[in-house]
Amino acid sequence: MREVTNRSMEIRLKIWRQESPESNGYFEEFLVENISPEASLLEALDSLNERLTLENRRPISFDSDCREGICGTCGFVINGRPHGPFPGVTTCQLHMRMFEKAGLLVLEPFRGGPFKVLKDLIVDRSGLDRIIQAGGFISVSTGSAPEANSILVPKNLAEEAFNAAACIGCGACVAACPNGSAMLFTAAKIKHLNILPQGKAESKKRTKNMLDAMINEGFGACSNHGECETVCPKRISLETINFAFKEGLSS
Amino acid sequence: MSKISFLKLVSSSTGLFIILFLILHVSGNLKYFGGPDSLDNYALFLRIFGKEILGEYTFLNLFRIVLVIAFILHIWSTYLLTRYNAKASPQYESSLAYKSTTFSSKYMFVLGILALSFLVFHILHFTLGIIHPDGFEYLKVYNNVTISFKNTIYFLIYFIGVTVVSLHVSHGIWSAFQSLGFNYLFVKHARNFAKLFAMFLWIGFLSVPIFVYFFK
Amino acid sequence: MIDPKIPDGELSKKWENFKSSSSLISPSNRRKFRIIVVGTGLAGASAAASLGEQGYNVVAFTYHDSPRRAHSVAAQGGINAAKNYRNDGDSILRLFYDTIKGGDFRSREANVYRLAEISLQIIDHCVALGVPFAREYGGTLDTRSFGGTRVSRTFYARGQTGQQLLLACYSALERQVANGTVKLLPFKEMVDLVVEGNRARGILVRDLLTGRLERYAGDCVILATGGYSNVYYLSTNAKKSNATAIVRAYKRGAGFANPCFTQIHPTCIPRSSETQSKLTLMSESLRNDGRVWVPKDPSMRAKDPREIAEKDRFYYLEEWYPSYGNLTPRDIASRAAKRVCDMGLGVGPLGQAVYLDFADAIKRLGKNVVYERYGNLFEMYQLITGENPWEFPMKIYPAPHYTMGGLWVDYTLMSNVEGLFVIGEANFSDHGANRLGASALMQGLADGFFIIPYSVPNYLASAGKNTLAEDSKIFDFSEKQITNTIKDFLEADGDKTVEEVHRSLGKIMWDKCGMSRSLTGLKEALEEVLVLKEKFKSLIRISTNDERLNDSLEKAMRVKDFIDLAEIMIRDAIERDESCGAHFREEHQTSDGEAIRNDERFAKVQIWFDRGEPALETEDLKFEFVKPSERSYK
Numbered sequence A: 001m002r003e004v005t006n007r008s009m010e011i012r013l014k015i016w017r018q019e020s021p022e023s024n025g026y027f028e029e030f031l032v033e034n035i036s037p038e039a040s041l042l043e044a045l046d047s048l049n050e051r052l053t054l055e056n057r058r059p060i061s062f063d064s065d066c067r068e069g070i071c072g073t074c075g076f077v078i079n080g081r082p083h084g085p086f087p088g089v090t091t092c093q094l095h096m097r098m099f100e101k102a103g104l105l106v107l108e109p110f111r112g113g114p115f116k117v118l119k120d121l122i123v124d125r126s127g128l129d130r131i132i133q134a135g136g137f138i139s140v141s142t143g144s145a146p147e148a149n150s151i152l153v154p155k156n157l158a159e160e161a162f163n164a165a166a167c168i169g170c171g172a173c174v175a176a177c178p179n180g181s182a183m184l185f186t187a188a189k190i191k192h193l194n195i196l197p198q199g200k201a202e203s204k205k206r207t208k209n210m211l212d213a214m215i216n217e218g219f220g221a222c223s224n225h226g227e228c229e230t231v232c233p234k235r236i237s238l239e240t241i242n243f244a245f246k247e248g249l250s251s
Numbered sequence B: 001m002s003k004i005s006f007l008k009l010v011s012s013s014t015g016l017f018i019i020l021f022l023i024l025h026v027s028g029n030l031k032y033f034g035g036p037d038s039l040d041n042y043a044l045f046l047r048i049f050g051k052e053i054l055g056e057y058t059f060l061n062l063f064r065i066v067l068v069i070a071f072i073l074h075i076w077s078t079y080l081l082t083r084y085n086a087k088a089s090p091q092y093e094s095s096l097a098y099k100s101t102t103f104s105s106k107y108m109f110v111l112g113i114l115a116l117s118f119l120v121f122h123i124l125h126f127t128l129g130i131i132h133p134d135g136f137e138y139l140k141v142y143n144n145v146t147i148s149f150k151n152t153i154y155f156l157i158y159f160i161g162v163t164v165v166s167l168h169v170s171h172g173i174w175s176a177f178q179s180l181g182f183n184y185l186f187v188k189h190a191r192n193f194a195k196l197f198a199m200f201l202w203i204g205f206l207s208v209p210i211f212v213y214f215f216k
Numbered sequence C: 001m002i003d004p005k006i007p008d009g010e011l012s013k014k015w016e017n018f019k020s021s022s023s024l025i026s027p028s029n030r031r032k033f034r035i036i037v038v039g040t041g042l043a044g045a046s047a048a049a050s051l052g053e054q055g056y057n058v059v060a061f062t063y064h065d066s067p068r069r070a071h072s073v074a075a076q077g078g079i080n081a082a083k084n085y086r087n088d089g090d091s092i093l094r095l096f097y098d099t100i101k102g103g104d105f106r107s108r109e110a111n112v113y114r115l116a117e118i119s120l121q122i123i124d125h126c127v128a129l130g131v132p133f134a135r136e137y138g139g140t141l142d143t144r145s146f147g148g149t150r151v152s153r154t155f156y157a158r159g160q161t162g163q164q165l166l167l168a169c170y171s172a173l174e175r176q177v178a179n180g181t182v183k184l185l186p187f188k189e190m191v192d193l194v195v196e197g198n199r200a201r202g203i204l205v206r207d208l209l210t211g212r213l214e215r216y217a218g219d220c221v222i223l224a225t226g227g228y229s230n231v232y233y234l235s236t237n238a239k240k241s242n243a244t245a246i247v248r249a250y251k252r253g254a255g256f257a258n259p260c261f262t263q264i265h266p267t268c269i270p271r272s273s274e275t276q277s278k279l280t281l282m283s284e285s286l287r288n289d290g291r292v293w294v295p296k297d298p299s300m301r302a303k304d305p306r307e308i309a310e311k312d313r314f315y316y317l318e319e320w321y322p323s324y325g326n327l328t329p330r331d332i333a334s335r336a337a338k339r340v341c342d343m344g345l346g347v348g349p350l351g352q353a354v355y356l357d358f359a360d361a362i363k364r365l366g367k368n369v370v371y372e373r374y375g376n377l378f379e380m381y382q383l384i385t386g387e388n389p390w391e392f393p394m395k396i397y398p399a400p401h402y403t404m405g406g407l408w409v410d411y412t413l414m415s416n417v418e419g420l421f422v423i424g425e426a427n428f429s430d431h432g433a434n435r436l437g438a439s440a441l442m443q444g445l446a447d448g449f450f451i452i453p454y455s456v457p458n459y460l461a462s463a464g465k466n467t468l469a470e471d472s473k474i475f476d477f478s479e480k481q482i483t484n485t486i487k488d489f490l491e492a493d494g495d496k497t498v499e500e501v502h503r504s505l506g507k508i509m510w511d512k513c514g515m516s517r518s519l520t521g522l523k524e525a526l527e528e529v530l531v532l533k534e535k536f537k538s539l540i541r542i543s544t545n546d547e548r549l550n551d552s553l554e555k556a557m558r559v560k561d562f563i564d565l566a567e568i569m570i571r572d573a574i575e576r577d578e579s580c581g582a583h584f585r586e587e588h589q590t591s592d593g594e595a596i597r598n599d600e601r602f603a604k605v606q607i608w609f610d611r612g613e614p615a616l617e618t619e620d621l622k623f624e625f626v627k628p629s630e631r632s633y634k
Helices: A041-054 A126-133 A155-165 A172-176 A183-195 A203-216 A227-231 A238-249 B003-034 B036-048 B058-088 B108-127 B141-150 B152-179 B184-215 C011-021 C042-054 C092-102 C109-128 C161-179 C244-251 C284-288 C316-320 C330-342 C359-365 C367-385 C440-463 C473-491 C498-512 C519-539 C551-575
Strands: A009-017 A026-035 A104-108 A116-119 A122-124 C034-038 C057-061 C182-185 C188-196 C199-207 C213-217 C220-223 C262-268 C291-295 C354-357 C394-403 C420-422 C604-611 C613-620
Touching: A009 A041, A026 A041, A041 C498, A041 C551, A126 A183, A126 A203, A126 C161, A155 A183, A155 C161, A172 A183, A172 A227, A183 A203, A183 A227, A183 A238, A203 A238, A203 B003, A227 A238, A238 B003, A238 B152, A238 B184, B003 B036, B003 B058, B003 B152, B003 B184, B036 B141, B058 B108, B108 B141, B108 B152, B141 B152, B141 B184, B152 B184, C011 C109, C034 C042, C034 C199, C042 C057, C042 C161, C042 C182, C042 C220, C042 C440, C057 C188, C092 C109, C109 C440, C161 C182, C161 C440, C188 C213, C188 C244, C188 C473, C199 C220, C199 C473, C213 C473, C220 C244, C220 C440, C244 C420, C244 C551, C244 C604, C262 C284, C262 C330, C284 C367, C291 C316, C291 C330, C316 C330, C330 C354, C330 C394, C359 C367, C420 C440, C473 C551, C498 C519, C498 C551, C519 C551, C551 C604, C551 C613
Parallel strands: A009 A104, C034 C057, C034 C220, C057 C182, C220 C420
Antiparallel strands: A009 A026, A116 A122, C188 C199, C199 C213, C262 C394, C291 C354, C354 C394, C604 C613
């Protein structure tokens, strides 16, 4: 039963602390007691923060928003895995019951490429936005669209586009990549837009510009380790990268 | 074409070309088991191939030039790609638990440098005959192979060198397919197949040294 | 009486008339006008992108690190449009009527008609932007049905329609950023609206990374800052969603309309722990195939639901509302859930949940079809609860979800403060006392893509260019006030965390100004909230006095404004002495618990102004086209 329970557990958290981008970071360990196994990991951090606040200690800064795995705001490395050890989920979807036997969790911010720690577990991921600015759109201005059903999109194509478009831009792929590459992120957008008839017209320009932007932003080039695929909370596959490379060759 | 598309195209296609050459090379090596005549005649055949049209050695040298160019391009493009990767590579304070990264994929560049050193040694040894054990006679291929691999140091160098090349290929071949955008269903299987292929290559290349060192 | 400035003419011609008679600005002059857009969700991003496309000088603000995080992203079910692709009798008129009726006849006819009209263009534009909507095998667009309608007019992209629409707007916005027409400023939260001479002159923002206050003057200000469900602490809104921008606008003279109209969504995952930080919504689309029930006998509450026989199950929605069944509108479904739980039939240890059962649907359609339709929702449910919905029926309970109330706007979406436009959930315009499912996305995009690009130029053309200098006195004044508030908070030395105060505010609001409201309860709530308001500064403690990135300082500033808002919500609920839509006053119900509306006294918008004390004014709702009728879904 998952309604309000009286069970509780405790866990040790070893968390990366860093005051500002310029300062040096370090790990600090905390013991979180009396937390319900039904609480989420972020709620455990919330309650730790409340305690720290009342003790006049600096709370842990971490970013999160929707807390249902769709906005992509949250995310850090948990015991060596971006978004934790379970496939297909974001950090905010982790519940303490999943860690009942863990004992210790080590939390470290996403790193890699141009990602820069802003504070504690919060990271600057604006590089991803600039990749989108380079071409992650269809150039159609408001008012100029044709009647929706005049563009027929086969069901399987729409599904395939959706699978790629499901990317939430959390940056876990970058954090997991030994090269700090944003190839999965970039490829997902290239695939989403390039396979749809609406996006075909500028597909070559899009592919070239986005791939160039990725490198110029300071992300690594992909060398096909495949690590991104294993941490992607939306299970976006290496097939998107395959597609983007193929498109890249003719762009 | 974007910068990385171009570099990927160059590194992948040259890589695949070199792998094709390795397949030719290993099948040539196996002629050792056919005895001295078989191997020496094969070596002679390579020398005089296309002789009527181009003259002796010409074809072989042309092939060598193409190979050298492929190697240079391969090294140049992978060097640039690796530079991007190294710059962007994350510096974690705790250790990251990798799931699909392999030893080969992670150390591609290092393996590449080692393979290159091995290649230089190999050319100095067999092709040019500059470094060699006693009794080495230029153009007497069967004899040279035999005395080289009877020598423990040479045997070990080749053992390590071939292992390095195989490891490099085991990631390189499927990575090249992926980077060239081959059909993904094929690529997905190629990922496992690549390891098998690399193992065959390893066995193929090492069969001669092992046979010589241990059984001859 | 406040004038909504509705254009003359027949209902169906009003928008056309407005468009053809509105003033324009020539392309070469547009870049001289600086337009401030606060918030980059569906409404904000689409408005900023469209105005950027026209060539205006747009500055867009978000407190997130990227526009793609806005909470529009979490909308699941879909977006309505009167395309009538199904040939099932849909039309603009019917969408208009459904929305008016769904809102329990408390919205403006002209606005709602315009919304229904524009719905057609929205789908066209979103498809062109590359939204991967669900498709039929022939390649045409697929639709499904939603609560409160009898046609299938909801377009969707699996259970992630909001995400896909937001990403489309985000991409359009980023395209304009690349073109240089839009300047995007992330990590900046609006903390004040600067008004001079009843004209919006700009905003004051706090840079969340550096803590610096920054001034931005503009020729007009567009607020697209979303709703205020987080006043309840536990809601389906994102953790950062807040009402600061609209409350600051209210404090600077903008009217706040119908604050008590807040929607409680019937299908959310029940609360599971004391530390719970938010609730998760399960799309209403689930009610298409899921059947809602509770055991008939309270003694069976704890029993394995699979073992409860068909005859012992109470499919209360199907019994009470045979014509709409499980697809009754949200307010009705929520209240019905509360009713059965109050009757002691609720399940779960707290008795605060009902079953949403897919066993029949799985039998009828097969697992594959159900998976295709709701797969990701099932996964989400399992992830959060640890229970397998393929085996056990889901447990659901209502939760605060959307706020129909918001800043008052006229027909052109401009507030009573000139040059202050309010769009999306932040305004009050289209949903009356209750919003139908899949209409929020529609409204946000209608406002941003298709209304603002006409109404803003119309305003700018007549108001002229008159940007204030950023070092002028009025900015100094505003900055000083906010600086003092921040200073006070940083020095605050109470013994509660801001989170705790927010939780107690939420509890007051949920218990007494939530799904059902009584005069006594509301009066108590008002007293309690006023105490909280007075004591807030002395109650709270901010952990560090760091002026830079400081989460609890951010939170304190937001909660302060939530408390101000709670006050007018309660006052509004007291004043509205009738039951309508989501606003259910216990004094006004039939013997079987249905709402009783009072059109004679309350067919109006209640608008609150800050004049030291909250002061009430009204706008009469004139129904020229539809006749308010009893809103029955039986």
